[in-house]
Amino acid sequence: MPFLDRRTLSQFNWSLLFLLLLLAGLGILNLYSAGTLRVDKGVTTSFYYQKQIFWFAIGLSAIPVIIIFNYRHLKEIVWPLYSVTIALLAYVLVFGTSISGAKRWVDLGPISFQPTELAKVSVILLIAALLSRISGPVGWKGLGGILGIVAIPVVLIFLQPDLGSGLNILMLVGGMLLFKGISKRVFLTCLVGLPLLAPGAWFMLLDYQKERILTFLHPHMDPLGAGYNTIQSQIAVGSGQVWGKGFLEGTQSQLRFLPAKHTDFAFSVFGEEWGFVGCIFLLALFCLFLYQLVVVAGTSKDAFGSYIVCGVFFYFFWQVLINIGMVLGLMPIVGIPLPFFSYGGSSTLINCILLGLVFSISMRRYIFTQK
Amino acid sequence: MIGSDPREPSSKGYKLLQVLVLALFCLVLLRLWHLQVLQGEEYVDKARQNLMRERSIYPLRGAIRARNGEILAENKPAYALGLVREDCNNIEAALSRVSDWTGISLQKLEKRYNKGKSQVDPFKPIILVQSLPFSQLARIETRLMSWAGLQIISRPKRHYPQTPVFSHVLGYVAQANQQELRNHPQVQSGDNIGKRGLEQALDNRLRGEKGREILEVDAQGRVLKERVIARPESGETVRLTIDADLQRFIWREMDKQAGAVVVMRPHNGNVLALVSKPGYDGNAFVEGISEQKWHKLLSNRRDPLRNRAVQSTYPPGSVFKLVIASAALSRKAVPLDKQLHCPGFYRLGNRVFHCWKEEGHGDVALKEAIKQSCDVYFYKLGEKLGIDAISQYARSNGFHQETGILLPDENQGLIPGREWKKRHIGRSWQGGDTLNTAIGQGYTLVTPIQMARYVAALLNGGYLLRPNLLARKEPKQRGRLPLSGEELNFLLRSMRATVEEPHGTAWRLRTRDAVIGGKTGTAQVIKLKDKFLDQETEVIPYKYRDHAWMVSYGIKGQKKYVVAALIEHGGHGSSAAGPLVKSIYDYLFH
Known part of the structure; x- marks a missing residue:
C-alpha cells in the first residue's frame, strides 16, 4: 500500500517549511557568531555551528521518513513508547553519563543521547491519544489520570536534575488540557489551589534553583555571582539598541561576558548584534511559525492529530516564551533552550521530529473526505 | 477506528492558542522596546565599562x-603582584595560591588585601607583593593565566x-x-x-x-x-651641588660619632657636603x-x-660669640681696642658667673676675647648690649628662622627674648639670662646649617644666602649682615687668629698652606654635676658629655669653603671637632 498518494503530497505545508528553514538558518548564523571569541588580536570560532548544521541536516532528513508513515498508527504504540521512555529515564539516573553535575545522557558509543528529549515526544503522543478518547471537558478523573501519567517521567527528569525540561513537559501538557477544555469546577479549583502548592514546591527545589529564583527577583544583590547571567544578558541585548552592533561585533559575547551564549543565552547574542529591528523580525518569525502550528491544529481532521499539533505548539511556545523571557530578565533563569537558536544536537533532532509529525498531520487533513 | 473520533477541541481552544501567540509577541516587543530603545544608551555605557x-x-x-x-x-x-578583586571569583583561593608561590604567609596577604579593599577601586589591582624576586617571577607568570584577577604589574x-x-x-x-x-x-x-x-x-x-x-x-x-x-x-x-667623594670622606672620618657636618661655598651658598650621622x-x-x-x-x-x-638644634656655645661680637661692632658698643678685665669670673648681684679659664684672661680686647673665647669679656659685652638688642640682632642675622634649604622639616632654632621667656617659661627675663645668652648657653638654640650660613655671610660680604643643594641654581639672598667690610674683616681676622696665634682655641686647624679661620664651641648638655667637674671628657658618661662645635672657613687661592661641624656629646669643641674639620680642609686643599 502506498504511504503517500499524490493528493497527500500536494498538501505539503510549504510555508511551515519555509519558516523552519529561515529560523534554522538564522539560528546557525547566530551560533557562528556566538562561538566566536576575540583572543588577542585575532578571532577564533568554535565548531558549534558546524555541529548544529550536522544535526539539523539529520533532523531535516528525518522529516520525510516521518511524513511517509501515517501518524494515526502511532496511536497504537503510545503506551510501549511511554514505557521505553520511563525505562530509559530510570536507566540514565543510575548509569547515565554525568555532564556538569547532571545525569542526562545515555552513551551509545559514538553518539550520546538524552532520553529527556524522547520523553517530550512520547508524552505528547500519549496525552494526545488519551485526550482524543475523552469526550467533553476534562473532569477530575481525567485530570488525575493524565497528571499521574505525566508525573512519572517528569519526576525522573527533575531528579537528573533538569528543571527546565521537566517544567516544559508539565507546561505543555497543561496547555494541551486547556486546549481540550477543562470542566469549570476543576479549572476554578486549580486556579485557587495551585498557588497554595507553591510554598511546598519551593522546598523541593535544589539550592541553586532557589538561588536562581531569588536572583531573578533581586539580580543586583550579587552582580558578579548569581545575578551575573541576568545582568550581563540584559546589558548585551540593551546595548544592541535599535540597529544592533552588527554581525560578529557584539562586545558582550565576543569578550566572553555572556554566559552560556551558545546555548541558553543565544538570543542575547542575536539581540546585541541585530538590535531592536532584528529582534522584532525574529520575534515575528517565531510568531508566524507558532501561528502556522495553530492553523494546522485547527485544520487537522482528527482530534488525535489536532492534539499532537497542540502539544507541539506548546512545546515550542513555552520554550520561546521562557527562554526569551529569561534572556530579557522577565523570568528566572531556567535551563530552557530557544528552539533552532540554542546549540544542542538532541533538541535540534527532536524539534525536527516533532515538526515532521506536524507536516504529516498537515498533509493528511483531507484524508477523510477521500474515504 | 482511525478518524472515528469526533472533532473535539472547541473553537475556544484555537482562540486560546491565537491569543497566546499574540500575547507572546506583545510582551516580548514591549520588553525589547524598553531594553533596547528606551534604555539602550544606558546599556551601551554598561557594556563599555564592562x-x-x-x-x-x-x-x-x-x-x-x-x-x-x-x-x-x-x-x-x-614587578609587583596585584589582585583585581572584581575579576577574581575566589579571593580566598587566589590568596592562598599567592602564598604558596611566594612563601608569604596567608595571614599577611589577607591583611594586605583587606587594607587595600578600603582604598582601591574594585577594578584596580590591590598590591599583594611589592616586588617579586626574579626567581619567582617567571614561575608565577606562567601560572597566572589560570588565576583570573591576579596580575603582574611592572x-x-x-x-x-x-x-x-x-x-x-x-x-x-x-x-x-x-x-x-x-x-x-x-x-x-x-x-x-x-x-x-x-x-x-x-x-x-x-x-x-x-x-x-x-x-x-x-x-x-x-x-x-x-x-x-x-x-x-x-x-x-x-x-x-653635593660632592659625593667629599661626603663619603666626611662620613668615614666621623667614624662612629653622632653629629653633623656642613661644607658650603660662601659666595653662592652651594652645599658641597651635608652629613648627618x-x-x-x-x-x-x-x-x-x-x-x-x-x-x-x-x-x-x-x-x-x-x-x-637641619632638624636638630643645639646650644651654640662659644661659636655664638661671633654673633655677639658682630652685634657689638654694628652698634659700636665697644671700641675695638678697648680692653676689659677678666679675673676668671663675673659677679652679677649675688650670683657668680665663671669664665671657662678659672685663673682668668686678664685684660683682653675684642679680638683677643674671640681668639681665647673669654667668657667674662662677653658677659660684659652682653650686659652692655642688653637682651633686646642681642635678640633683635641675632634674629636679623638669620637665626630663629629657617635658612630655606630644600630639605623638609627644617628647625628654625631659638633666640630667646623677654617676651619669649614670659610666654614659654612663664617667668620674667633675668640679668643672668642675658649673660648666658652672650656666651651661647642658656635658651639659645641653632642648627649646624644656620651656623654654616652665618660664617659664609662673613666671607661673602655679609650676604645671608639660602643654602643651596641644586646644581646650576642662582644664589638667593635672604638677608644681609649690617656690617661694613672693615668689620667683617675684623671678625674673619679674629677667627684666623683663633687658629693661627698662640692661645687660640682652634689651633688644631692650623695648617701651613692655606688660610684657615675658626671658632670652637662647647654646648652644655646639662649643668655638670660636681662629680664630673674637672674630669676628662673620656671619663664622663656619653650622654652627659657636651656637644662640640667648630665653625670655620678655609681659603686657598680662589678656593673658599665654610665648614661647620657639630659632634654630639663630643666634649670640648676643639678636641672633638677640631681634628675632623682639619682633615676636611686637608682633603679640600690637598
Missing part, C-alpha cells in the same frame, strides 16, 4: 645625581646605591599614607611618595606623570588589547619596611632618622 579598564603606566622617577654625575638615587625594574623601584651616606640628603620613597593621599590627588593608594629629604621636598618634580592605558578585557579580566592613551612622563633628573638604609623603605625594623629605627636613642644638620 570591557574597558583603565590602567596606570608608572613613570620613571627622576634620578638624583651628585655634582659630578654620580647616581645617588635611581630606578630599577620591579613599575620602577627606587634604589639608593650610596645609602646611608646620603640618606639624610635624599630621604626615601615609601607607600603614601592616608594623609599624603589626601594632599596629593595624583598619588593613588599603593603608590610610593617621597618621604624625608629631597625625595619629599622635590616630590612633585621627581614624580613625573603617570601614563594611562585602556585595556580591553574579557569577563575573566584577561587582557585582549592594550591602548596607551597617555604616555607616562618621567620625572625630572636632579643634579645636586647616624644615617639609615633608604632602600629598606622602598618595598615597605618591616615593622620590626621600623620600631628599631624609632627606638634607637641616637635617632638615625633625624637630619642633625
Whole structure:
C-alpha cells in the first residue's frame, strides 16, 4: 500500500517549511557568531555551528521518513513508547553519563543521547491519544489520570536534575488540557489551589534553583555571582539598541561576558548584534511559525492529530516564551533552550521530529473526505 | 477506528492558542522596546565599562645625581603582584595560591588585601607583593593565566646605591599614607611618595606623570588589547651641588660619632657636603619596611632618622660669640681696642658667673676675647648690649628662622627674648639670662646649617644666602649682615687668629698652606654635676658629655669653603671637632 498518494503530497505545508528553514538558518548564523571569541588580536570560532548544521541536516532528513508513515498508527504504540521512555529515564539516573553535575545522557558509543528529549515526544503522543478518547471537558478523573501519567517521567527528569525540561513537559501538557477544555469546577479549583502548592514546591527545589529564583527577583544583590547571567544578558541585548552592533561585533559575547551564549543565552547574542529591528523580525518569525502550528491544529481532521499539533505548539511556545523571557530578565533563569537558536544536537533532532509529525498531520487533513 | 473520533477541541481552544501567540509577541516587543530603545544608551555605557579598564603606566622617577654625575638615587625594574578583586571569583583561593608561590604567609596577604579593599577601586589591582624576586617571577607568570584577577604589574623601584651616606640628603620613597593621599590627588593608594629629604621636598618634580592605558578585557579580566592613551612622563633628573667623594670622606672620618657636618661655598651658598650621622638604609623603605625594623629605627636613642644638620638644634656655645661680637661692632658698643678685665669670673648681684679659664684672661680686647673665647669679656659685652638688642640682632642675622634649604622639616632654632621667656617659661627675663645668652648657653638654640650660613655671610660680604643643594641654581639672598667690610674683616681676622696665634682655641686647624679661620664651641648638655667637674671628657658618661662645635672657613687661592661641624656629646669643641674639620680642609686643599 502506498504511504503517500499524490493528493497527500500536494498538501505539503510549504510555508511551515519555509519558516523552519529561515529560523534554522538564522539560528546557525547566530551560533557562528556566538562561538566566536576575540583572543588577542585575532578571532577564533568554535565548531558549534558546524555541529548544529550536522544535526539539523539529520533532523531535516528525518522529516520525510516521518511524513511517509501515517501518524494515526502511532496511536497504537503510545503506551510501549511511554514505557521505553520511563525505562530509559530510570536507566540514565543510575548509569547515565554525568555532564556538569547532571545525569542526562545515555552513551551509545559514538553518539550520546538524552532520553529527556524522547520523553517530550512520547508524552505528547500519549496525552494526545488519551485526550482524543475523552469526550467533553476534562473532569477530575481525567485530570488525575493524565497528571499521574505525566508525573512519572517528569519526576525522573527533575531528579537528573533538569528543571527546565521537566517544567516544559508539565507546561505543555497543561496547555494541551486547556486546549481540550477543562470542566469549570476543576479549572476554578486549580486556579485557587495551585498557588497554595507553591510554598511546598519551593522546598523541593535544589539550592541553586532557589538561588536562581531569588536572583531573578533581586539580580543586583550579587552582580558578579548569581545575578551575573541576568545582568550581563540584559546589558548585551540593551546595548544592541535599535540597529544592533552588527554581525560578529557584539562586545558582550565576543569578550566572553555572556554566559552560556551558545546555548541558553543565544538570543542575547542575536539581540546585541541585530538590535531592536532584528529582534522584532525574529520575534515575528517565531510568531508566524507558532501561528502556522495553530492553523494546522485547527485544520487537522482528527482530534488525535489536532492534539499532537497542540502539544507541539506548546512545546515550542513555552520554550520561546521562557527562554526569551529569561534572556530579557522577565523570568528566572531556567535551563530552557530557544528552539533552532540554542546549540544542542538532541533538541535540534527532536524539534525536527516533532515538526515532521506536524507536516504529516498537515498533509493528511483531507484524508477523510477521500474515504 | 482511525478518524472515528469526533472533532473535539472547541473553537475556544484555537482562540486560546491565537491569543497566546499574540500575547507572546506583545510582551516580548514591549520588553525589547524598553531594553533596547528606551534604555539602550544606558546599556551601551554598561557594556563599555564592562570591557574597558583603565590602567596606570608608572613613570620613571627622576634620578638624583651628585655634582659630578654620580647616581645617588635611581630606578630599577620591579614587578609587583596585584589582585583585581572584581575579576577574581575566589579571593580566598587566589590568596592562598599567592602564598604558596611566594612563601608569604596567608595571614599577611589577607591583611594586605583587606587594607587595600578600603582604598582601591574594585577594578584596580590591590598590591599583594611589592616586588617579586626574579626567581619567582617567571614561575608565577606562567601560572597566572589560570588565576583570573591576579596580575603582574611592572613599575620602577627606587634604589639608593650610596645609602646611608646620603640618606639624610635624599630621604626615601615609601607607600603614601592616608594623609599624603589626601594632599596629593595624583598619588593613588599603593603608590610610593617621597618621604624625608629631597625625595619629599622635590616630590612633585621627581614624580613625573603617570601614563594611562585602556585595556580591553574579557569577563575573566584577561587582557585582549592594550591602548596607551597617555604616555607616562618621567620625572625630572636632579643634579645636586653635593660632592659625593667629599661626603663619603666626611662620613668615614666621623667614624662612629653622632653629629653633623656642613661644607658650603660662601659666595653662592652651594652645599658641597651635608652629613648627618647616624644615617639609615633608604632602600629598606622602598618595598615597605618591616615593622620590626621600623620600631628599631624609632627606638634607637641616637635617632638615625633625624637630619642633625637641619632638624636638630643645639646650644651654640662659644661659636655664638661671633654673633655677639658682630652685634657689638654694628652698634659700636665697644671700641675695638678697648680692653676689659677678666679675673676668671663675673659677679652679677649675688650670683657668680665663671669664665671657662678659672685663673682668668686678664685684660683682653675684642679680638683677643674671640681668639681665647673669654667668657667674662662677653658677659660684659652682653650686659652692655642688653637682651633686646642681642635678640633683635641675632634674629636679623638669620637665626630663629629657617635658612630655606630644600630639605623638609627644617628647625628654625631659638633666640630667646623677654617676651619669649614670659610666654614659654612663664617667668620674667633675668640679668643672668642675658649673660648666658652672650656666651651661647642658656635658651639659645641653632642648627649646624644656620651656623654654616652665618660664617659664609662673613666671607661673602655679609650676604645671608639660602643654602643651596641644586646644581646650576642662582644664589638667593635672604638677608644681609649690617656690617661694613672693615668689620667683617675684623671678625674673619679674629677667627684666623683663633687658629693661627698662640692661645687660640682652634689651633688644631692650623695648617701651613692655606688660610684657615675658626671658632670652637662647647654646648652644655646639662649643668655638670660636681662629680664630673674637672674630669676628662673620656671619663664622663656619653650622654652627659657636651656637644662640640667648630665653625670655620678655609681659603686657598680662589678656593673658599665654610665648614661647620657639630659632634654630639663630643666634649670640648676643639678636641672633638677640631681634628675632623682639619682633615676636611686637608682633603679640600690637598
